[in-house]
Amino acid sequence: MIVIRNAYQQEAEVLSAIGLRSWRQATMALGITATLYENAASAFSNFTRSSWLAIRVAEFGGAVAGWAAREHFDETISDFWIDPDFQRKRVGSFLLADMERLIEGRGFDTIRLETHAQNEPAVAFFRHHGYSVRWLSISYAVKLDRDVQSVGLQKQLVEVESGLYGTEF
Template identity: 45%
Template sequence: MPVIRHARAGDVDRLAEIGLRSWQSAIAGLADGEKMRRVAEAAFLRFLFDHWLSVLLVEGEGAICGWVACENFDNAISDLWIEPQLQGRGFGGLLFAEIERRIAADGFDAATTKTHARNDRAVRFFRNHGYGVSWLSTAYAPQLDSDVAFIGLSKSLEQSPDH
């Protein structure tokens, strides 16, 4: 039975490994993931050292399977990374349901997220979980050292009865 819990400082290295492998899978065909590996790894470690308190993770069979974050403790889901060989097994859905529940409990009416527009698997995941496209833009992505088209998505959330 998978368990969702808050990340701990001691989880940072493992979370960075998962994020890096998932990121490399997500950018396949968009950029040379191996060439950008060091930059991306440093970015994951820096993010996680600075923001581990904003991270929820899911464990299954005694190992961390993935993680999600609301970097600014608001309604913007900044990260969702699932170990690539475990994708499609429901871990992302469990994390998303929990982070949405927490966002709604904090009084937000909607959740938002973004990804690069060519990340078909992520866009399909978000759409399957009720997210609709709210914007498209192009921005410089330092981890890829190039301009990238991004897609923003949002979903209305129901408030729990006690709010």
């Protein structure tokens, strides 16, 4: 059984470890160095300790299986991490549906998120759930000492009438 709930402050370490495992899997194509891994570990730890109120947790069979966050409580999903041991078990689908419900409930018309372009499983997952690629950017990552491509994805929650096409004048 999958349960979605708010994060608890005392589980920051567990959430950090899940984020790091998922991040490591997602960034294998980028060639992660030990220093970058240590920086990521620190960033996950700091974020889960300081922003636990912005985090929603997915449990699978009573175990914490993943988490997502809206760091600024807006229409952007800033973090979406499913433990590799729980991927392909519908945990991500349940968690994403919950995040979409929260964002729509706040009156936003669209949902936005970003990932690196080489994270093909994530891009495919979000596209499967109705997200479309809205932009691609390339920026130099100092810690990787190379250019990294990012993909911005968006899902329209409300039908928008453009007024540009149709038979009415």
